[in-house]
Every structure is written in structure tokens, then in C-alpha cells.
Amino acid sequence: MASRGLLNLAQATEAALIIAAQAKDQAAFGELVKRRQGWARSLLRRMCQSHAEADDLAQDAFVKAWERLRDLETPAAFPGWFRRIAVTTFLMAKRRQKAVFEEIDDASPIASEESTPEAAAGAKIDLEKALARLSDAERLCVTLNHGEGLSHAEIVEITGLPLGTVKSHVLRGTDKLRRLLEPAT
């Protein structure tokens, strides 16, 4: 570990870093975290209402990933494998807070502009604000569906929620976002 230069780590492929980390190379895992932290924290920030909470969960998820890295069969599967850990970490935290099925029905529009390209740009900016007004379950399903591009079946597999519930959360969450982001016509 100590013999490997920083330059080599920086140049190493993600697969090589994962293989080295599986052999308990903490420096290689550190480099992997460095490369993936943006994506992981961004994913969890969309699911959580608070950035601080999301970062704490992302840290927990990376530590769990370190502990379970030997279970990862192929380095190519790392993104999906880690996403599952992140989602599980989020769900466990929410279950501890007993807040998974908390509903927020306030869907008054955030954007006040007319339906113009500028309004669309405003909608992009306000997405995080709008997401914060969904329930935890809706935000999770919408983020995985629209943000991560997962199908309903894949969301079922990751979250353990029933298919009908996932479909309902995605539909209701998307509809709420539409009402929040698009000005009333």
C-alpha cells in the first residue's frame, strides 16, 4: 500500500481500484471514494431533505461498502451495488426516524414565471426545493426513476417496496413535481 505512489492511484482504473480495495487497500478505496463521492452524495441529497443528513448517510454508505466490498463479484457492478447500499442506508435511517410514509400534501407551485424557456430554467433550479416538498417515499422513487433512470421493477428490487406502491409513488411524486414546477395555466 505504502509503496504505491499517489500518481499510480490517480491513474488507476476504477476496476483496478476496486480490486485493490477488495484486498483491503485503504488508499485505493480512498481514491475510489474521491472519484465517486460526487455521484453518491448527489444521489443521497436528492433523497434527503438536508444536505448534512445526506452527507452523513453517504459516509455511512461508503463505510458499509468498505466492509462488504468482498461481496462485490465484478468491479463493473460497483455503481449498481453501491446504489443499493446507499438506498438501503437511506431507508434504514428513515425507518429509524419512522418517517418513510410521511406525506406532504403541500403542492402549491414554486415557480411563478410564465411557461417560457426561462421558466423551464427556473424549474431546473427549483428541482431540489420541489423534491424537498415530496414525501420521503415519493422522493426516493422519483429520484431513482427519473434521476437514476431505474425502471419500476429495479426500484422494487432495490427498495423492497411493492410494485404498485412504487408505481403510485412515482406517479404521484411526478405529478406533484409538475404542479410545483410548472406554473398554473
Place this chain on the structure above:
Amino acid sequence: MSDFNALLKSSFAEIEEPIDAGFTVNVSHGVARVERAAKVRSWTQTVGVMAGAAATAWGLYSVVGVFAPDLIAAGSLEAARLQNAISNGPQLSAAAETAGVGLMQSIGLGMTQILLATGALVGGAVAYRAAQD
């Protein structure tokens, strides 16, 4: 709705990823803590297993120390009785019964050591299981 879905997807894609700002260092510290805890667990497990093994060995030694003379005596007596039965007929059955009573008394006396050894084994197993968890 489909236009909005497309807008939503592009909006998700355009959310900027947060800068590191010490996050990687925090994770590295977390990983180091986990590794230290694993080492402590490993040491606890090793010490627990060694203590259990030592207690078991001591218990077995005590049991063997109590039983061995009686077992040897009973075995010798049985051998002598067998030899006598072959040569002179059954004369030593009363003596063999006496030896049997002595053996039961020894088992009674050795029960403490048996319980101690069992307790040590169970303790070792519990310590091992706890370390595994």
C-alpha cells in the same frame, strides 16, 4: 406529461455534484476506525478463545487427575478379576462392586470440574460468537 418527464430527467442530470470539501478524508477516517474496531474484535476473539481453551484444559486436567487413579484401579481390578476368573473362578465380584461405588463417588467429586469445563467451553463459544458478530 412526457415533455415534463424529459425536463425532469434533464433537470436531475444538471444538478451539480457537490465538491469533496473533506468528505473523502472523513470517509477514510471512518474506514480506519472500522479497521481498528475489527482488530480489537479479533484480539478479543483470540484472547477469549485462548482463555476458554486454557480453562478447558485445566478443567480436563482436574477431571483426569481425579478419575485417573480410580479408572486405572478399576481397570486393573477388572483385569485381575478376569485373570482370576480364568484361573480360579469368580471370587472377586464383591471387590469389583466396591470399585464401582468408588467410581461413582469420584464422578460426584469430579462434577465441579465437569461443570467448570462445560462453563469454559460455553463461555469460549459465546465469546467467539460475540467476536464474530
